[in-house]
Amino acid sequence: MNSIFRKSMLGVAGLAFAGGVFAGPVAAHADTPVKTTPVAAVQADKPDTGKLIPHGVQGAQSRIDLNDEQVANTKAIIAATKKAGMDERAAVVSIATALQESKLENLGHLGDRNDHDSQGLFQQRPSSGWGTVEQITDPEYSTTAFLKGLKQVDGWKDMPLTKAAQTVQVSAYPDHYAQWEQQAADLVAKYWNS
Numbered sequence: 001m002n003s004i005f006r007k008s009m010l011g012v013a014g015l016a017f018a019g020g021v022f023a024g025p026v027a028a029h030a031d032t033p034v035k036t037t038p039v040a041a042v043q044a045d046k047p048d049t050g051k052l053i054p055h056g057v058q059g060a061q062s063r064i065d066l067n068d069e070q071v072a073n074t075k076a077i078i079a080a081t082k083k084a085g086m087d088e089r090a091a092v093v094s095i096a097t098a099l100q101e102s103k104l105e106n107l108g109h110l111g112d113r114n115d116h117d118s119q120g121l122f123q124q125r126p127s128s129g130w131g132t133v134e135q136i137t138d139p140e141y142s143t144t145a146f147l148k149g150l151k152q153v154d155g156w157k158d159m160p161l162t163k164a165a166q167t168v169q170v171s172a173y174p175d176h177y178a179q180w181e182q183q184a185a186d187l188v189a190k191y192w193n194s
Helices: 002-028 068-083 088-102 139-151 161-169 174-191
Strands: none
Touching: 068 088, 068 139, 068 174, 088 139, 088 161, 088 174, 139 161, 161 174
16 A cells, blocks of 8 residues: 555656646746747648549530529538538539529529429429428528438449439439539539638
């Protein structure tokens, strides 16, 4: 018992000594101003193009200029993709789909120009079980709903974009998604790490 007590006391004394030695020099210079140098923020590397477009683009590509709303919707799709635990390729498929369906505009009911009751970024239909009008016109919700469908497609990562998107969307024009793959990949490369 005496031996254990002595080792404990020596340990405490050692910690006190070490604390004094290390605190002493720091405390002695406490009034000395510290010069700091600002560090520039470094953006992480952009996603690899081979990961964004693993099969190459199919056919002629379309491109549109985006306004602030469309950029905000792009960022919302990327954020929802990350929140769902999915990768950059899923974001490319999602953005290309939204480019085809709505040109990245969160569309409400378009009256006679509307395809049945399709609304939102992905032109999802409440009558087809995608959610309420309020839900499918919320960019995070509609993206999450699209991604949930994408996750259920066996082998979607190994499919051309247009086939993966079509399997979820069941569009009357299934080949039209392919034309947006390059712009979608460029948007993911630009905004994934922002």
